[in-house]
Amino acid sequence: MKRTDIERLNQAVAVREPMALVTSLATGEQKLFGHPNAGEMASDIELNQTLIGAFSKDRSTLATIDGDEVFIKIYNPALRMIIIGAVHIAQALIPMARQLGYEPIVIDPRTAFASEERFAGVQRDTRWPDEALAEIGVDTRTAFIALTHDPKIDDPALTIALNASPFYIGALGGRRTNEKRVERLTAAGISADKLASINAPVGLDIGAMGAPEIAVSIIAQVTAALRGKLKPPPAKQAS
Amino acid sequence: MTTDTAAPNAPILDQAITWMNQGRKVALATVIETWGSAPQPTGSQLLIDQDGNFEGSVSGGCVEGAVILEAADVIANGKSTVMEFGVADETAWEVGLACGGRIKIFVEPVTQ
Incomplete structure (x- = not known):
């Protein structure tokens, strides 16, 4: 060489x-x-x-x-995990992500959430997601996870992710939250195909209780996506 | 903004540059094929200098000794070579690849 x-x-x-x-x-x-x-x-x-x-x-x-x-x-470039929302689940998820070789980046314009004290030594960005992501970029070696529950923050972030090519997109929120999100993003002009690629509720269904277990379910689902073993999201059931 | 995660594979190459800057002669061994329960995946690397110092791993300790010996020749004559270890091979048993796997390793000089 x-x-x-x-x-x-x-x-x-x-x-x-x-x-x-x-x-x-x-x-x-x-x-x-x-x-x-x-x-x-x-x-x-x-x-x-x-x-x-x-x-x-x-x-x-x-x-x-x-x-x-x-x-x-x-x-290949290092794996990256972009997390929208400096929330409790993010705090549990980051050490696990690091163990698996991901470079975590937390984006949250709410400075009280994305504080140095809560995320010591983690790459943080307190700009709005659209501004932050324009600079950071979302590439094929990126797992993208929206955790704020707040459409003002999650929606613009998801819009960028859906128009890029991360190997995984997940968003926190139950079925109703997701249906409303799909309605909003459809109105914003995003295709049904793209919207179907959002894993929501985020994480594998392992009956997770509390932030650390939810983090396990997320990291397992991200790993399945990385290794090409992620099953397509279950078909919508009549409620 | 801090991050402590380097890209995979990069550390061994950084190490190669550091060693060369120190005037050491360097060879690089890479696992190019595995069968069965080989302990290190394809692409794993071991860096060796002319005195037998090494960094990284190609087998989790089983065949490193033999690879380091071969690396000395590779450094001396500047020619790359392919080594193969497996349970069917007496040498492999001697150097300790008793885990049942087989591996093929490419050993090459790192040149200025």
């Missing part, structure tokens, strides 16, 4: 740019590639396909490209 390639990889990590290092096992020759969907297509179609699959599974892999055995090492 060349020092210049390491330096290029470190630059990419810093700006959350996915990269892959492709090594020919026979010759030891190496080449760096970006994500084919980001416009940096490799000239070989077979390699592009393999790269796309490896990036999305976040899995380094051996492959045979044009008869040459190569190893593809995936350098």
Whole structure:
């Protein structure tokens, strides 16, 4: 491996740019590639396909490209968890998220909630979500969770998330809360398909009681989404 | 704004740069394929210097010794190589991969 390639990889990590290092096992020759969907297509179609699959599974892999055995090492950006609402559940969720390798970011314009005392050492942003998210960005390595219960804060945040491509979107609130939210966001012009991708009520149904158990249910559901095992939300039942 | 979470994989590469800046010669070992109950997933890495100091892991301790020995050759002759360990292999048993898994490891020099 060349020092210049390491330096290029470190630059990419810093700006959350996915990269892959492709090594020919026979010759030891190496080449760096970006994500084919980001416009940096490799000239070989077979390699592009393999790269796309490896990036999305976040899995380094051996492959045979044009008869040459190569190893593809995936350098994906760190996982991120954006939490809207510096609430009690967020306090329980953040240490768990960190343990699983997520970089947590809490957004809440209510400064009394998003205080340093309540979230010591956590990246906090007290701007309104639309302003904060415009800068932070919501990419495919991001899990997005809205926890405020307050449409003034959650709705604009969800609108941005639904128009981006996080691998998970969850929102606190029971079925009625969610129905009202769907009505509001539909009126705001968001398609039914997109709205169906919101996991609400947030978290797997494990009978969670209290913030720490709700946090467990959320982190389990996020993990299922990351690993491609999340079942589609249950069909709406007649009430 | 603080964060203590580095991107996965980055620390070992940062370490490589640090070691090279100290004038050490460095090799990198990467798990490229696993079968069965291999202890470390594909992509796991071990960084080795010319004196056998190492950082990271390719097998949770089972075959590191053999990889470190091979790394010395790789550093000396500047050529990459592929190593394979498995239960069917006497060497693997000797170096301790008794966990029933098999792994293939690519060892390469890190160059300026």
